[in-house]
Amino acid sequence: QQQVKQSPQSLIVQKGGISIIxxxxxxxxxxxxxxxxxxxxxxxALLIAIRxxxxxxxxxxxTISFNKSAKQFSLHIMDSQPGDSxxxxxxxxxxxxxxxxLTFGKGxxxxxxx
Amino acid sequence: xxxxxxxxxxxxxxTGEKVFLECVQDMDxxxxxxxxxxxxxxxxxxxxxxxxxxxxxxxxxxxxxxxxEKKERFSLILExxxxxxxxxxxxxxxxxxxxxxxxxxxxxxxxxxLTVT
Numbered sequence: 001q002q003q004v005k006q007s008p009q010s011l012i013v014q015k016g017g018i019s020i021i022x023x024x025x026x027x028x029x030x031x032x033x034x035x036x037x038x039x040x041x042x043x044x045a046l047l048i049a050i051r052x053x054x055x056x057x058x059x060x061x062x063t064i065s066f067n068k069s070a071k072q073f074s075l076h077i078m079d080s081q082p083g084d085s086x087x088x089x090x091x092x093x094x095x096x097x098x099x100x101x102l103t104f105g106k107g108x109x110x111x112x113x114x
Numbered sequence: 115x116x117x118x119x120x121x122x123x124x125x126x127x128x129t130g131e132k133v134f135l136e137c138v139q140d141m142d143x144x145x146x147x148x149x150x151x152x153x154x155x156x157x158x159x160x161x162x163x164x165x166x167x168x169x170x171x172x173x174x175x176x177x178x179x180x181x182x183e184k185k186e187r188f189s190l191i192l193e194x195x196x197x198x199x200x201x202x203x204x205x206x207x208x209x210x211x212x213x214x215x216x217x218x219x220x221x222x223x224x225x226x227x228l229t230v231t
Contacts, residue, residue: 006156009154032216032218034218034219036220041224041225042222042224042225043118043204043206043222043223043224043225044157044204044220044222045221045222046219046220049217049218051215051216089156089157093218095210095212095216095218099162099164099170100145100162100164100208100210100218101147101159101162101172102218102220104156104157105156106154106155106156107156107157
């Protein structure tokens with residue numbers, strides 16, 4: 001019940017294309033879904049996050065789409081750039097929980113070719 | 115600027131050695147975490163702490179222990195290092211805020227790449 005399943009494991013996109021990474025969760029207590037971005041040699045950093053009271057959240061070229069009934073959420077990167085090449089992790093947590101753990105997906109290595 | 119620092123970027127130890135990985139945060143965060151990152155396995159939580167001297171096991175605590183004597187410092191200890199503990203170790207601290215909106219953000223250090231030979 002604690003898992004977050006992320007796909008694909010790796011993704012290659014041409015510059016200017018759309019990158020799509022999908023995640024699915026099982027625990028219905030999860031109500032906060034962040035995405036983290038990790039560049040080589042760095043720790044992950046928060047990119048964008050969504051709560052289930054909205055179906056979509058957009059920040060610049062990054063959009064999270066959320067489907068509560070399907071228990072799925074996805075990250076869309078529009079007009080992908082080589083500088084977006086990184087590993088992306090989805091995550092989930094219960095905002096009212098007694099601990100502050102995040103449950104992470106296994107990550108997607110995105111490569112954007114010039 | 116928010117900062118999480120880890121004592122070493124690279125570390126090489128021998129099997130059976132006791133290993134200390136140190137993490138310090140300057141943000142006065144209550145919560146701190148230790149993860150290991152391995153290809154194809156993502157980020158796996160080893161231990162976390164939500165207060166000084168408090169600790170809780172994560173998903174893979176076996177072979178590890180932790181210490182949090184001060185709020186800003188969280189140490190990961192490998193009691194007797196083994197080759198299967200060769201990995202990237204990431205420390206994080208977090209803040210969880212409820213204002214008009216909820217926000218939870220973990221701040222990660224740059225990681226320590228540990229090799230056990």
